[in-house]
Amino acid sequence: MNRYGTFLLVATLFSLLISGCAPRHTVVLVPDPDGHVGKAEVTTEGGKQLLEKSFGMTTVSSSSTAPSPVSVATPEYIAATFSDVLAIEPSPSEKFILYFNSSTAELVAESRSTIAAIVASIKKRVAVSVSISGHSDASGSTQLNDKLSYNRAQTVSELLIQQGVSPDILVVTSHGKGNQLVPTADGVAEPRNRRVEVIVR
Amino acid sequence: MKTTLLGLFLILLSASLSVASAPQSDAIGRVQTLKGTVSIQRGNNALAVSIGTPVLCSDTIRTGKAAAAGLVMADDSTLSLGPNSELVLKDYVFNPKEGKFSFVTKMAKGTFSYLSGIIGKLAPDSIRMEMPVATIAVRGTKLLVTVEE
Incomplete structure (x- = not known):
């Protein structure tokens, strides 16, 4: 075998080695x-x-x-x-939805008891993360709804903290009118979209 | 006097606002489950990990030989690492109000399980998983991945 042949053999072996790895x-x-x-x-x-x-x-x-x-x-x-x-794999999360009166960060009466259910879930799971996302319906300006959805999420956050939940595990976000539960045209008032979603991990 | 009070009020208001927004810009997820030795490389520091440890953008998570870890991100997606795995959280934006989303990871080596969350529903195109010689685009689902060095 000449030197060129040896070079080819070595080059072939080398490329095989490379592709093998x-x-x-x-x-x-x-x-x-x-x-x-x-x-x-x-x-x-x-x-x-x-x-x-x-x-x-x-x-x-x-x-x-x-x-x-x-x-x-x-x-x-x-x-x-x-x-x-x-x-x-982390176990599936538990999800809660709380509803609010129109144009306010005030929980509807039926949703007040949900706070206790969330606290119970956090204790039972020894939760390490609770996400709280605020939403609004599509009536009113974007600016107003951004503020409203933020205030709703903050209200839920504060109620949970009052019940002894550590602020360190809470992740608060607000979506304005951008993420509807019941899709509607812009400007439509829809009680089911005036909500805060809480996910307990 | 009135101006002073107003000034004081504005200072207090801005202080409380900046405190309120701090957690959103910091932690992008948390370690939810843990087995064995797991560490986070953050800049030049290697940090020990326990259940509940927050993860930040640019963190590299490494699991040891008999170790494993499960992360839950702010959008409720989960990412789990098997033994001898390395994951880089390259970019993560979860800002539904402004419609801004991004979830870019690098799976450098090991085994992984990914389950999509809210970003997968609202903006699936913003999710990308990079591996040494390929990338994955994913639409609202669960994936199992192996990456050999």
Whole structure:
């Protein structure tokens, strides 16, 4: 073998070694806890693959090659590969909705008892995070509704703190009229949209 | 006198407003579940992690050999890491009022489980998971991912 031949052999072995060590990814689409199946698209420089069926799986061997055609991940494969990560998944959250009187940050009478239910849930789960998001219906200006939804979220936050909940675990956000429970046209007053959603983790 | 009082009132008001908005700009999620040795790399510091520890933008979360951790983000999405895993929270914006959303992670190595939250419902196009040689765009769902070095 001449020197050129030796060089080619070494170069081939080297590239085999490189590709053999190349990162390899596996992506599996699984149903949500409520059974809904979404979509995911995996992209490399070499192409892309869409996952849209339950337990659809694709693998990636290098950046220059397209992700593999979709196969189906078996329960055995999922158990062998993902048992540790599945065991540590945070448990599903508990969600509460509180309603407010029109144009105020004042709870409707029926929602006052929900505060106690939220406090009970926080204690039972030893919750580490409680998200409080304020919303308004679509009547009135954006500015007014931003302020209103903020005040509603703050009202719930303050009521929980008064009941002994640590402020450190509360995450307060306000959505204005941008995230409706019951979709309506702009300007429509809808009691079910005048709300605060509380998610206890 | 009146002006002084008004000035004092404005100072107090702005102080209370800045305190009120601080938690929103800081923690973007929390460690909800934990097993074994898990650390957060924040700038030059490696921080110990316990249940309830907040995570911030740009944090790198690492799990040890027999370790695992579950994060809950502000939009109620969850991200879990299996053993020997490394995750970078590259960008996270959850501002529904202004319609601003972003959730970009880098899964550097390990095993992961992702369950979408409110951002997945309101702005699925703003979610991207980067891996060493591929990226994932995701629409409101749950994914299991392995990344080998």
